[in-house]
Amino acid sequence: xxxxxxxxxxxxxxxxxxxxxxxxxxxxxxxxxxxxxxxxxxxxxxxxxxxxxxxxxxxxxxxxxxxxxxxxxxxxxxxxxxxxxxxxxxxxxxxxxxxxxxxxxxxxxxxxxxxxxxxxxxxxxxxxxxxxxxxxxxxxxxxxxxxxxxxxxxxxxxxxxxxxxxxxxxxxxxxxxxxxxxxxxxxxxxxxxxxxxxxxxxxxxxxxxxxxxxxxxxxxxxxxxxxxxxxxxxxxxxxxxxxxxxxxxxxxxxxxxxxxxxxxxxxxxxxxxxxxxxxxxxxxxxxxxxxxxxxxxxxxxxxxxxxxxxxxxxxxxxxxxxxxxxxxxxxxxxxxxxxxxxxxxxxxxxxxxxxxxxxxxxxxxxxxxxxxxxxxxxxxxxxxxxxxxxxxxxxxxxxxxxxxxxxxxxxxxxxxxxxxxxxxxxxxxxxxxxxxxxxxxxxxxxxxxxxxxxxxxxxxxxxxxxxxxxxxxxxxxxxxxxxxxxxxxxxxxxxxxxxxxxxxxxxxxxxxxxxxxxxxxxxxxxxxxxxxxxxxxxxxxxxxxxxxxxxxxxxxxxxxxxxxxxxxxxxxxxxxxxxxxxxxxxxxxxxxxxxxxxxxxxxxxxxxxxxxxxxxxxxxxxxxxxxxxxxxxxxxxxxxxxxxxxxxxxxxxxxxxxxxxxxxxxxxxxxxxxxxxxxxxxxxxxxxxxxxxxxxxxxxxxxxxxxxxxxxxxxxxxxxxxxxxxxxxxxxxxxxxxxxxxxxxxxxxxxxxxxxxxxxxxxxx
Numbered sequence: 001x002x003x004x005x006x007x008x009x010x011x012x013x014x015x016x017x018x019x020x021x022x023x024x025x026x027x028x029x030x031x032x033x034x035x036x037x038x039x040x041x042x043x044x045x046x047x048x049x050x051x052x053x054x055x056x057x058x059x060x061x062x063x064x065x066x067x068x069x070x071x072x073x074x075x076x077x078x079x080x081x082x083x084x085x086x087x088x089x090x091x092x093x094x095x096x097x098x099x100x101x102x103x104x105x106x107x108x109x110x111x112x113x114x115x116x117x118x119x120x121x122x123x124x125x126x127x128x129x130x131x132x133x134x135x136x137x138x139x140x141x142x143x144x145x146x147x148x149x150x151x152x153x154x155x156x157x158x159x160x161x162x163x164x165x166x167x168x169x170x171x172x173x174x175x176x177x178x179x180x181x182x183x184x185x186x187x188x189x190x191x192x193x194x195x196x197x198x199x200x201x202x203x204x205x206x207x208x209x210x211x212x213x214x215x216x217x218x219x220x221x222x223x224x225x226x227x228x229x230x231x232x233x234x235x236x237x238x239x240x241x242x243x244x245x246x247x248x249x250x251x252x253x254x255x256x257x258x259x260x261x262x263x264x265x266x267x268x269x270x271x272x273x274x275x276x277x278x279x280x281x282x283x284x285x286x287x288x289x290x291x292x293x294x295x296x297x298x299x300x301x302x303x304x305x306x307x308x309x310x311x312x313x314x315x316x317x318x319x320x321x322x323x324x325x326x327x328x329x330x331x332x333x334x335x336x337x338x339x340x341x342x343x344x345x346x347x348x349x350x351x352x353x354x355x356x357x358x359x360x361x362x363x364x365x366x367x368x369x370x371x372x373x374x375x376x377x378x379x380x381x382x383x384x385x386x387x388x389x390x391x392x393x394x395x396x397x398x399x400x401x402x403x404x405x406x407x408x409x410x411x412x413x414x415x416x417x418x419x420x421x422x423x424x425x426x427x428x429x430x431x432x433x434x435x436x437x438x439x440x441x442x443x444x445x446x447x448x449x450x451x452x453x454x455x456x457x458x459x460x461x462x463x464x465x466x467x468x469x470x471x472x473x474x475x476x477x478x479x480x481x482x483x484x485x486x487x488x489x490x491x492x493x494x495x496x497x498x499x500x501x502x503x504x505x506x507x508x509x510x511x512x513x514x515x516x517x518x519x520x521x522x523x524x525x526x527x528x529x530x531x532x533x534x535x536x537x538x539x540x541x542x543x544x545x546x547x548x549x550x551x552x553x554x555x556x557x558x559x560x561x562x563x564x565x566x567x568x569x570x571x572x573x574x575x576x577x578x579x580x581x582x583x584x585x586x587x588x589x590x591x592x593x594x595x596x597x598x599x600x601x602x603x604x605x606x607x608x609x610x611x612x613x614x615x616x617x618x619x620x621x622x623x624x625x626x627x628x629x630x631x632x633x634x635x636x637x638x639x640x641x642x643x644x645x646x647x648x649x650x651x652x653x654x655x656x657x658x659x660x661x662x663x664x665x666x667x668x669x670x671x672x673x674x675x676x677x678x679x680x681x682x683x684x685x686x687x688x689x690x691x692x693x694x695x696x697x698x699x700x701x702x703x704x705x706x707x708x709x710x711x712x713x714x715x716x717x718x719x720x721x722x723x724x725x726x727x728x729x730x731x732x733x734x735x736x737x738x739x740x741x742x743x744x745x746x747x748x749x750x751x752x753x754x755x756x757x758x759x760x761x762x763x764x765x
Contacts, residue, residue: 510548
């Protein structure tokens with residue numbers, strides 16, 4: 001077992017820029033049940049300081065390599081049972097570094113249905129194939145006459161059988177397939193064309209109606225756009241290889257011929273050349289095209305997942321407005337504006353529905369009712385959902401605030417993505433059983449302004465809407481990645497044990513839904529926790545779980561001052577030594593930077609806790625329970641700019657970044673349609689990755705470059721000189737943040753036999 005871990009650690013360490021010993025230590029901790037946040041924060045000495053990003057990469061790669069090992073063992077066992085395992089073959093299997101390489105080697109031994117080649121062997125044509133390969137000077141047609149029998153009627157049938165046998169050998173030649181795969185990856189082009197008669201229906205895919213680019217360098221967003229276009233029967237998509245090559249034998253076919261030393265003059269070579277071409281066109285190219293398209297989809301999907309995860313992290317760690325009384329408004333025109341007021345702790349204190357818009361048009365009554373609620377509950381913030389009717393609602397609120405005496409509340413436009421999902425969830429029904437579904441959305445909007453993290457953890461991450469093509473990627477991998485992001489964000493901030501909801505507690509290291517519910521039940525029954533160690537009184541929460549979760553839970557004004565910090569209970573003795581060295585009471589020392597900076601951290605290092613932990617403890621004593629999130633800031637939308645038609649090129653606006661992709665950033669400027677700042681327009685310098693400049697939640701100044709009303713596209717710039725966007729600024733496909741209907745026809749016209757077979761096979765996959 002130790003040898004296996006060391007071998008895996010050596011491979012992974014190189015990939016995550018770490019030492020094998022660091023990776024081995026992390027693997028050991030993960031295998032023992034430790035979580036990534038716990039290892040990253042409290043086991044720095046053990047892992048040599050691997051951070052959460054490296055640990056997440058390690059965890060994912062470890063899973064892949066262990067799956068690879070499991071598959072390798074199964075393949076070796078299968079070949080051994082067949083009596084065909086040789087030392088050389090076993091060594092070759094052991095050296096395979098990817099699942100694709102492993103499957104290439106296994107292909108000739110893989111149990112399969114009865115093929116044409118197998119039938120030909122049963123008919124006695126195996127020796128004919130061997131004879132043709134062995135002596136190229138002989139004429140295959142003459143050789144074939146010696147293999148006619150009751151099942152092989154003539155020379156043509158004999159040669160077809162020999163062809164099937166040899167073509168299968170070529171298609172199962174692991175070394176040849178590996179070279180051809182590498183060649184295709186380097187040379188293949190991805191070509192998309194519009195399906196006949198689909199131009200109008202597929203206008204959003206018009207950038208891909210006649211598009212071609214190298215497979216190897218196709219960006220994820222364009223790959224996913226083209227794949228979706230194909231799935232929606234708008235685009236025809238295929239891989240092209242050597243399309244412009246004018247020679248008699250294309251390079252890929254020549255590679256097949258070279259693998260079997262097929263010349264040009266001998267009768268056997270001439271016949272084998274046709275077999276090689278046939279094997280490439282009918283078997284190998286289709287198989288590899290399917291494989292490369294699958295790899296493209298997986299590669300693009302993984303990049304999309306990475307972008308989604310990064311955006312989600314930025315959104316979860318957005319600045320909280322804090323514990324201030326807040327009014328949440330869920331705008332609606334005909335159905336009315338839903339209103340919810342919460343106090344500083346997030347407790348619901350009032351709800352109502354007002355009808356300022358047609359058909360009732362009760363503007364004065366609405367403003368009077370809202371103003372009354374603001375005065376009664378001391379509302380300091382008004383959170384307005386950014387859906388339909390948000391700008392109309394914002395104007396109504398602005399007029400109301402203008403007429404109010406000081407102190408006036410502050411209005412903020414808030415993303416309501418996922419609020420409806422939460423409203424209809426079992427969790428919301430349990431939290432507000434008597435409240436109408438529509439009003440629950442207003443509560444969520446108000447709470448996400450107070451503390452985005454605490455509220456957004458109640459919503460399935462995929463429903464928050466900060467990713468592109470999220471419904472086109474592997475949903476299991478997406479869910480796992482996003483869950484990891486939420487877990488890391490929650491534990492980076494820390495959780496108040498006595499006020500946190502069950503969904504928030506469930507994301508704490510070592511806990512889950514069951515234990516979170518048990519903690520809340522215990523708190524409701526016995527009252528607030530006085531100290532972290534009281535967690536051990538919760539049913540089914542043992543010492544191991546306590547170790548994993550305790551450091552991420554905070555207790556303010558408890559019996560133990562250190563419980564309000566990120567210092568882990570296991571290190572309290574070290575913290576007390578630090579306090580004693582300063583000669584002060586712990587409550588006096590907390591926040592006293594001068595006294596703490598005068599200490600030498602090395603003098604507190606012992607055999608269990610090294611310098612990284614000691615430095616972390618001193619930092620926590622300096623700023624106990626510090627929140628890593630930025631200060632609260634909001635965007636101010638321009639007056640009179642409420643719809644696409646209100647936008648004018650050159651207009652300078654303020655907005656909030658809602659989504660960051662490889663090709664740029666989407667910005668909400670208050671017109672119900674996010675604008676795109678292409679990566680080339682993000683700064684007055686070259687920008688390779690949009691995340692270098694902006695992140696989700698940032699408030700930015702943008703200038704309007706172009707407005708395409710029919711396609712609902714807005715080009716923006718953040719450059720100081722406001723230069724025109726490049727023609728490719730919108731060549732990145734349709735944006736997707738919401739679930740889509742998949743009840744679409746699946747039969748698209750094909751432009752070639754290979755394209756038809758390829759598309760059909762991809763659908764089966």
